[in-house]
Amino acid sequence: MGVGIRAAGEDDRELVVRLLDEAFQDDPVSGWVFPEREYRRTTHHRLMAAFTDIVLAEGRIDLTEDGTACALWLSMPAADGDGPDGGGDPGAPDEADEADDAVRLRESVDPANARVEEIARLMAESHPSDRAHEYLWMIGVAPVRQGEGLGSTLIQHVLDRCDREGLPAYLEASSERSTNLYARLGFTFADRTLDIPDGPRMWPMWREPVTGAGRS
Template sequence: MGVAIRVAGEADRELVVRLLDEAFQDDPVSNWVFPDPERRRAKHPGLMAAFTDVVLAEGRVDLAEDGSACALWLSVPAAGSHEGTGEGGGEGDGAQEDGPAQLRAAVDPDNERIELIGRLTADIHPEGRAHEYLWMIGVAPGRQGEGLGGALIESVLERCDREGLAAYLEASNARSRALYERLGFELSGRPLDLPDGPRMWPMWREPRPGGPARG
């Protein structure tokens, strides 16, 4: 599928936040973080804004030219490197230790699950090798199922394959897990079962000389 993709900048911030908010309102993990629908509608956009700000500052946001989808990536350095990846929920070695607590304080101080998910995903994040980390990918609800997410991911995986770089993500639902498996990701370690909540699947992809797998 031919999808025109560009790197988002600060001028695209509100578009990216809106995309992520709409795409993840009904996601199992977002529903666990904000189990009350009214509170989720009120607080979820702030959480997506915080994630967007981290990645705009420390990583890369790929955006479909028509504004229908976006992908948030962080480059995680090898163990022992002094390069950082910012703070927030789920990065690897570069995350500040108090990042999840700061995120909770900024978004919804009374919601301990914001801090908890940041710590739990950080705990399962692979250490050692440099890799590209797909933190989040969001597709507008009316455009899901068109292959936009796969196109955004493949554009980065092609570079990973050229450069011999691994990639990592956490799948938050079974449908996205199936997509990632088609692109060459495999389960990495044990799934993460959120307390009284859904399962997340840590997934790792080794670089492939032939490029991304297509199902």
């Protein structure tokens, strides 16, 4: 599938926010964070904007050339002892940092909505930290283009680099249906679901690099 992919920049911020807002309006996790449909319609974009800003500053956003799909990635260091040089990263976030980040996220997005902070805490607590890896935080495809393989193409774009560099990859699938897509790309279920209190279930998935991929 001939899909052009480029790195998004600050000029693409509003496009990325709009893509994520449209793609995740009916997502089970978004529905839990913002249970009232009309309120979600008018407020959900703030959460997507916060996520976009974090990844623009700290990671990479891949965008299809036609602006119909995007993928948000973060390079996650090992908490201790498994960086590329065999040492841990002293700058890796600790639990206090993650708790502060969750509070700041709620205050910036929807101050009275405790679920914004809760979902951030739950995802941070469940995130693997023993090995450096690429983290697929979110992937959004315009509703009218879903089912065309754009998401798979965007993900494979980074997985090819992971294979060349010997890096694993990680994600949390927000629906059981989407786990099938990720399984086709080499991800496997991480043995334990992330069960949101009185809410939906998420499926953490891990992918080991394919040794020798992309090498002559």
